[in-house]
Amino acid sequence: VPTIPDTHRDLLDNPNVVSFATVGAGGQPQVTAIWAVLEGPAGSEVVRTSLFTGRQKYRNLLAHPRATLLAIDPKNPYRTLEVRGTVELTDDPDLAFLQRLLGHYGTDLDHFKAPTDGRVVVTLTPTRVVGNG
Amino acid sequence: VPTIPDTHRDLLDNPNVVSFATVGAGGQPQVTAIWAVLEGPAGSEVVRTSLFTGRQKYRNLLAHPRATLLAIDPKNPYRTLEVRGTVELTDDPDLAFLQRLLGHYGTDLDHFKAPTDGRVVVTLTPTRVVGNG
Numbered sequence: 001v002p003t004i005p006d007t008h009r010d011l012l013d014n015p016n017v018v019s020f021a022t023v024g025a026g027g028q029p030q031v032t033a034i035w036a037v038l039e040g041p042a043g044s045e046v047v048r049t050s051l052f053t054g055r056q057k058y059r060n061l062l063a064h065p066r067a068t069l070l071a072i073d074p075k076n077p078y079r080t081l082e083v084r085g086t087v088e089l090t091d092d093p094d095l096a097f098l099q100r101l102l103g104h105y106g107t108d109l110d111h112f113k114a115p116t117d118g119r120v121v122v123t124l125t126p127t128r129v130v131g132n133g
Numbered sequence: 134v135p136t137i138p139d140t141h142r143d144l145l146d147n148p149n150v151v152s153f154a155t156v157g158a159g160g161q162p163q164v165t166a167i168w169a170v171l172e173g174p175a176g177s178e179v180v181r182t183s184l185f186t187g188r189q190k191y192r193n194l195l196a197h198p199r200a201t202l203l204a205i206d207p208k209n210p211y212r213t214l215e216v217r218g219t220v221e222l223t224d225d226p227d228l229a230f231l232q233r234l235l236g237h238y239g240t241d242l243d244h245f246k247a248p249t250d251g252r253v254v255v256t257l258t259p260t261r262v263v264g265n266g
Contacts, residue, residue, distance in 0.1 A: 019164055019203050019205070021154040021162035021164045021201070022162065023153075023156055023160055026199075027197055027199055028142075028199050029155065029156055029158055030201060030215075030217065030219055031152055031154045031201045031215055032215065033205055033213045033265075034212070066162065067162060068154070068161065068162040068169055070165065070166065072150060072166055072205075077149075077150035077166060077207075078166070080161075080165070080166045082164055084162070110258065122211070
C-alpha cells in the first residue's frame, strides 16, 4: 500500500473539504465535495468517508469500486494531494464511524443535517498517491 | 447543452483552481488541479483548459473522452459547481488559447513555467451541471 507522504499529510489531517471522484454509467466521472479522514496504522493508512446510500456515488461505487480523492491546500491551491484507490463499502453500526468523521470536522450528530439512516463507510485503500507543490 | 447557472458561474468566472477528473486504465479516476475558463456564446458555453500532451490526463482523454470538473468556492467550501461532459481535443495554433487562459489567471507566456510545446485545447461540453450550496 502506498503511504501518504509526510510532506502532504496535513491536507488530510486538517479538516478540509476535498474532491472525490467516482465513475458512473457510461464511464462518466462524478466529482463531489466531501469530508474525509485518514485512519489505520501508520504506513498503511486508508482514507475513509461516510456515504448516504441514496446518493449516485453509492450506486457508482457498488458497480465500480474505485475512487480518487484530491485535496487542495486552501492556503496554496498549487499544493495538492491525490489519492487513487480501491473502495470497500461496509456498514456503520451505531454510526460509530460517522461520529468519528463529524468529530474530526468539529461537529456531531446533533448538528448534522444530512440523512443518518442508510449510511455506509467508504474505505479507500490507496493504490497510488501523488503529492504536488 | 445544460447551461451554467447564474447562481454559480462566478466559480468559473473567477480565476479559481478547480478539480478535473478523467478516467484512466482499468477505470481508475484521476483527479488533478487545473486552470479553466468558460468560453462560447451565453446559453451554450463550454469549459476549456489547456493540456500538455505528455500528461497521463491526455492519454486518458484520448482513450476515453469524458471528464468532470468540480469548482469549490474558496470562501465557502460547501458551495460547489460540478460540470460533467464530453471532451474534444484540438490543436492550439500559435498558443492562442493558452494565452487567453493565462490571461484569465493574470499571467502570460513569459511567466508560464510548464511546457508550451505539444499543447492541446481541452473543450468540455456539459452534459450535466450541478450547483450546490
